[in-house]
Amino acid sequence: MTDSPGGTGTGPAAPRRRGRPPRASVDTGPGTRERILAAARAEFSDRGYDKTSMRGIAKAAGVDAALVHHYFGTKDEVFAAAVEVDFEPALTLSAVLGHDLDGVGERLARYFLSVWENPATRTPLIAVIRSALTHEAAAKVLRGFVLRRLLERVAADLKVPDPRFRAELAASHMIGIAIMRYVLEVEPLASADPESIVELVAPTLQRYLTEA
């Protein structure tokens, strides 16, 4: 059984490579992979998971559709790679929660807006939120990563009854703002000065997170 390349010579004995790793490992192309990822992020962010097609990603990246499959495999894997945001929130969150809880509302509001005002971090976040309401994989990302890890971290430092509940109320407000301002782009919220939002929202967060 199992042809060894040499064999007896009876057939053409096309030497079928045996040990070749299944997925392209060398990655010679210049920035092809990165271009595809950037295009995927933009597409998922603009259209959400379902309405984004592999063809559309490929066209936006200027490559062939089969290449996307070649690099990432299935569509779900493209999505996962596209929204995988590398910033480590634990670090920055420590600075936000910081030493005491005085002024945590304002620091949190400002941190939240800074993340969303920066296009590099905003794009994958919009992609996740847009897709989370209709696609289960995206919902898992939102629930598991953003909410679980962030909320647990925040709730751990609170000194109020039902800290998890308080943290979720704060999060619900920020998610609502993100949707209306960055996804739905409802005016005048969409064009409002970030500082004017901080000014009004900070006391709310402060109350949820600290006031008994």
Place this chain on the structure above:
Amino acid sequence: MTDSPGGTGTGPAAPRRRGRPPRASVDTGPGTRERILAAARAEFSDRGYDKTSMRGIAKAAGVDAALVHHYFGTKDEVFAAAVEVDFEPALTLSAVLGHDLDGVGERLARYFLSVWENPATRTPLIAVIRSALTHEAAAKVLRGFVLRRLLERVAADLKVPDPRFRAELAASHMIGIAIMRYVLEVEPLASADPESIVELVAPTLQRYLTEA
């Protein structure tokens, strides 16, 4: 012209109704049309616009797919008919905003939760929200109807600077709560007692809508 039922007696003279309107007015079926609408609401609510198919609606309603087309025409029309909520918000809103702005935060929070706790009103709302982030027609419904008409009505009564902005901040919080509690079903928010939510959220709304 036009046969009178008695006639001359030549035929069996089955008395054909004369004024019969073109589209099934009598609705002979038990509640076929209503069953389709209910199934459509459920499907749109569970899956969002894009992932809901005419075939799926038909199967859930126990009818043929072509019937859905026959009754409603296009998929967009089915959606429009399914989410068209008949409650007149202007009336109830008047009671919420009421005479003075004292306690408007609590009345608004309680009204908001009562609408979402009632399955009859919740289902089409979830359908709209689920679809709004990916489907333009649904976004139009949310933007134009819910936000425009409700927000304008609320903002008109406020006595603060930037009333529209204030009303949107309040709305963003309620939308965020609706998404986390009813769509994503994040715990413990999803199972929390409505009154405990009112208790914490009411002061926030009150401040946004009244405090200078």
Place this chain on the structure above:
DNA sequence: GTCTATATCGTGATAGAC
């Protein structure tokens, strides 16, 4: 490594039999 060609499926919508 890159792309052409294609297999397979599900979609919305329509025409027409009964």
Place this chain on the structure above:
DNA sequence: GTCTATCACGATATAGAC
């Protein structure tokens, strides 16, 4: 009124030529 049959289209994914 209800359903069968079908069209035209776009989707994911794969096989294989160069």
